[in-house]
Amino acid sequence: MLITGTVIADPETVIDDGAVVIEGSTITAVGKADALLSEHPDHERRAFDIVAPGLVGGHVHSVQSLGRGIADDDELLDWLFEAVLPMEAAMDAEATRAAAELGYLECLESGTTTVVDHLSVNHAAEAFEAAIETGIRGRLGKVLMDKESPDGLLESTDAGLAETEALIGEYHGAADGRIRYAVTPRFAVTCTEACLRGCREIADRYDGVAIHTHASENKDEIATVEEATGKRNVHWLDEVGLTGPDVTLAHCVHTDESERDILAETDTVVTHCPSSNMKLASGIAPIHDYLERGITVALGNDGPPCNNTLDPFTEMRQASLLGKVDARDPTRLPAETVLAMATINGARAAGFDRIGRLEAGYEADLIGLTTEKTRATPLHDPLSHLVYAAHGDDVVFTMVAGTVRYDGGEHVGIDADAVRERATRHAERVVEAAGIETAGR
Amino acid sequence: MLITGTVIADPETVIDDGAVVIEGSTITAVGKADALLSEHPDHERRAFDIVAPGLVGGHVHSVQSLGRGIADDDELLDWLFEAVLPMEAAMDAEATRAAAELGYLECLESGTTTVVDHLSVNHAAEAFEAAIETGIRGRLGKVLMDKESPDGLLESTDAGLAETEALIGEYHGAADGRIRYAVTPRFAVTCTEACLRGCREIADRYDGVAIHTHASENKDEIATVEEATGKRNVHWLDEVGLTGPDVTLAHCVHTDESERDILAETDTVVTHCPSSNMKLASGIAPIHDYLERGITVALGNDGPPCNNTLDPFTEMRQASLLGKVDARDPTRLPAETVLAMATINGARAAGFDRIGRLEAGYEADLIGLTTEKTRATPLHDPLSHLVYAAHGDDVVFTMVAGTVRYDGGEHVGIDADAVRERATRHAERVVEAAGIETAGR
Incomplete structure (x- = not known):
């Protein structure tokens, strides 16, 4: 296939009248359309x-998709312990499958081709199957919670680690390598030292398996960890092996200088979730400092109960705007920087070498957008448009590993209406079973 | 016409299986669909x-629509003096008309039915004509700048005030009262005392004419005003008559206690522009304090060069999220509060008594949204969805004063493609004539 348009190959490279050539699952050429069209006269063409x-x-958190809108405007602890965790505990295999499918469809239709996905304790295999089925690329992991956790989620250290290894055997490298595994302890508050050390051991034992967890999202969390361990959270994670180039830590809102030194020295990846941190009032992560220290910072939407969408354009815009006002400097986090966070740095977070830019030899993961919109008029600067004005709704084409997954407003090879219908049905059932009180407005 | 759906009549009133009955330009009934359908069997029905x-x-700033994306990631003074003001100065009548039409179409298609619009010094009549033509409801005003302003925008005090009165005569109350006038000094930095006092005199002389200006958006501005007048900005505005229930002040980011006292005592309306304040790094307006003092706070997108869209859903979400993280309290600015800001409080800012809610006797200004979207699934809470997940793209129907202006993705009675084409053409010409350097990526 040969795809033409204004090609934003990476944050520094915009090719007017450009083209991308795809053979199988791989990009084989990127350049000016004129030359590539004459070199490849017989390729299927899309514009x-x-x-x-x-x-x-x-x-x-794809599996939290059933909880979109269940707990807005709530205190964090109520949000977590009265809504999100009870929902996860009440989800059976079918509900988990429906939730993950819904989340992946939302990602694919709004421009996300790869997810680093924090699943749940139970039924994680269902999300792996949903990822394989929907065609998204992903670094997924079953969640580990072996202390301080509600019934229905708490499990023994050994059981959690054993299931982790079973899932690695089943799914790590599945779908021609499109699916990879991250060992996923929920966070230091709900995981014993044995569990956390076990996570590192497993990650070291299996080639290409990574680690993904939450860290230092809010002040209660870090106080709890400090009380239990005598250490600041990132020091604790470092001690038990949960730092390093194969580790992605979500949030990192509340870190001190010494913790930032560790993140930089160990080349740990941080995922910034600006909308989630704002909506849950967690705070503003020190992104400028992380970037100045050379720490790789990716972007994430977190889950529908705290965002409430998985639109990646919202997060690019939000990261930039929040970063500017936080620094009181409108030149900070310019469009090219946040696009890098959502692409090149995201590739680091996801642990895939050949995604995040359009370049020969890279995976054919790309999106096509329409600018036939009032809010894209005039279009002085495509990169500005992408970051500051575009929505997920502008995505009209999504390809993952050379396979078209979304085209002209329709998902390819999956009945999206049926997915939405199933998700609605399971959401109502699960919310009722868990006794969650929604706003009921 | 009789319109059915989940009716969010106001922030406190959600009617499942509801209906709105419209006769001419007015809402005549709101209630349960069953009862209203049997009372009005012959009405045209929409769902x-x-x-x-x-x-x-x-x-x-509808007339800044040609400058979407011209000056992202810039210092505020560069943004204003090297891009936005040169663009305004270079705009002729045709460019102004194209810009205003573009802005109004973007508003109407994304759910805004009423604007409080800060035009430009020149060719303001073109924007009034565009408002009449596109069908938007508006409180519009020609901008006054009689000192410290660049060539092409600076005009004499008398000339500005005289043109203001001429425009009031021509347009205040036009289109059956859908168009009203606001005397619109740019801000205290670029207006003499005589100009500001003249604005108040004019507003008092004409029934229903209001005042709209910028105030205390950034620290340089308030320092400049204090140097020139010896007073904090809001004290100065109060002294020259620019406070009161007929005054809308945009921004009010940097105010001290005594200024907030004045705003509350005079019942002045504040318009909060969270995305603009973030992107230009102006600061975070003390909205919680304003609301606690009983000050009416509306919401605004500001202009495309600093937002970069006019999507009102983006501002509702942004106001809530920014307010929560600013207060470090996720319960602040809940969905119902920000919806009130964008509706009931907006009606105060716009100076129209009978807009902002769906109620018998109110103007038939309403929008219809689709929730047949993945990001609207599941839909536990319509009000949460409206504020936290919906985009302007979900709006499928817009009615102003009983007239359908946007329906099923198409503008009614205006060639939107031609508007966008004209806007692009004039934008290129104006940016080149003004010598503005866009990012050129």
């Missing part, structure tokens, strides 16, 4: 206004 | 998933 790399959701 | 009041843009 979009803007062609960009598929975006990377560096921290999502 | 939407959600029916809500048309939203109010409490501070916009």
Whole structure:
């Protein structure tokens, strides 16, 4: 296939009248359309206004999709212990499958081609199957919770680690390598030292398996960890092996200088979730400092109960705007920086070498956008448009590993209406079973 | 006409299986669909998933629409003096008309039915004509700049005030009262005392004419005003008559206690522009304090060069999220509060008594939304969805004063493609004539 348009190959490279050539699952050439069209006269052709790399959701919770809107405007602890965790505990296999499918469809239709996905304790295999089925690329992991956790989620250290290894055997490298595994302890508050050390051991034992967890999202969390361990959270994670180039830590809102030194020295990846941090009032992560220290910062939507969408364009815009006002400097986090966070840095968070830019030899993960919209008029600067004005709704074409998954407003190869219908049905059932009180407005 | 759906009549009133009955330009009944359908069997019927009041843009710059994306990631003074003001100065009548039409179409298609619109010094009549033509409801005003302003915008005090009165004569109350006038000094930095006092005199002389200006958006501005007048900005505005229930002040980011006392005592309306304040790094307006003092706070997108869209849903979400993280309290600015800001409070900012809610006797300004979207699934809470997940793209129907202006993705009675084509053409010409360097990526 040969795809033409204004090609935003990476944050520094915009090719007017450009083209991307795809053979199988791989990009084989990127350049000016004229030359590539004459070199490849027989390729199937598609044209979009803007062609960009598929975006990377560096921290999502697809299985929380059934909880969109269940607990807005709530205190964090109520949000977590009265709504989100009871919902996860009440989800059976079918509900988990429906939730993950819904989340992946939302990602694919709004421009995310790769997710770093924090699943749940139970029924994680269902999400792996949903990822394989929907065609999204992903670094997924079953959640580990072996202390301080509600019934229905708490499990023994050994059981959690054993299931982790079973899932690695089953799914790590599945779908021609499109699916990879991240060992996923929920966070230091709900995981014993044995569990956390066990996570590192497993990650070291299996080639290409990574680690993904939450860290230092809010002040209660870090106080709890400090009380239990005598250490600041990132010091604790470092001690038990949960730092390093194969580790993605979501949030990192509340870190001190010494913790930032550790993140930089160990080349740990941080995923910034600006909308989630704002909506849950967690705070503003020190992104400027992280970037100045050379720490890789990706972007994530977190989950529908705290965002309430998985639109990656919302997060790019939000990261930039929040970063500017936080620094009181409108030049900070310019469009190219946040696009890098959602693409190149996201590739680091996801642990895939050959995604995040349009370049020969890279995976054919890309999106096509329309600019036939009032809010894309005039279009002085495609990169500005992508970051500051575009929505997920502007995505009209999504390809993952050379396979078209979304085209002209329709998902390819999956009945999206049926997915939405199933998700609604399971959501109502699960919310009722868990006794969650929604706003009921 | 009789319109059915989940009716969000106001922030406290959600009617499942509801209906709105419209006769001419007015709502005559709101209630349960069953009863209203049997009372009005012959009315034309339309059905939407959600029916809500048309939203109010409490501070916009429609004529800056040609400058979307021209000056992202810039220092504020560069942004203003090297891009936005040169663009305004270079705009002729045709460019101004194209810009205003573009802005109004973007508003109407994304759910805004009323704008409080800060035009430009020149060719303001073109924007009034565009408002009449596109069918938007508006409180518009020609901008006054009689000192410290660049060539092409600076005009004499008398000339500005005289043209203001001429425009009031021509347009205040036009289109059956859909168009009203606001005397619109740019801000205290570029207006003499004589100009500001003249604005108050004019507003008092004409029934229903209001005042709209910028105030205390950034620290340089308030320092300049204090140097020139010896007073804090809001004290100065109060002294020259620019406070009161007929005054809308955009921004009010940097105010001290005594200024907030004045705003509360005089019942002055504040329009909060969270995305603009973030992107230009102006700061975070003390909205919680304003609301606690009983000050009416509306919402505004400001202009495309600093937002970069006029989507009102983006501002509702942004106001809530920014307010929560600013207060470090996720319960602040809940969905119902920000919806009130964008509707009921917006009506105050716009100075129209009978807009902002769906109620018998109110103007028939309303929008219909689809929830047949993945990001609207599941839909536990329509009000949460409207504020936290919906985009302007979900709006499928817009009615102003009983006239359908946007229906099923198409503008009614205006060639939107031609408007966009004209806007692009004039934007290129104006940016080149003004010598503005866009990012050129």
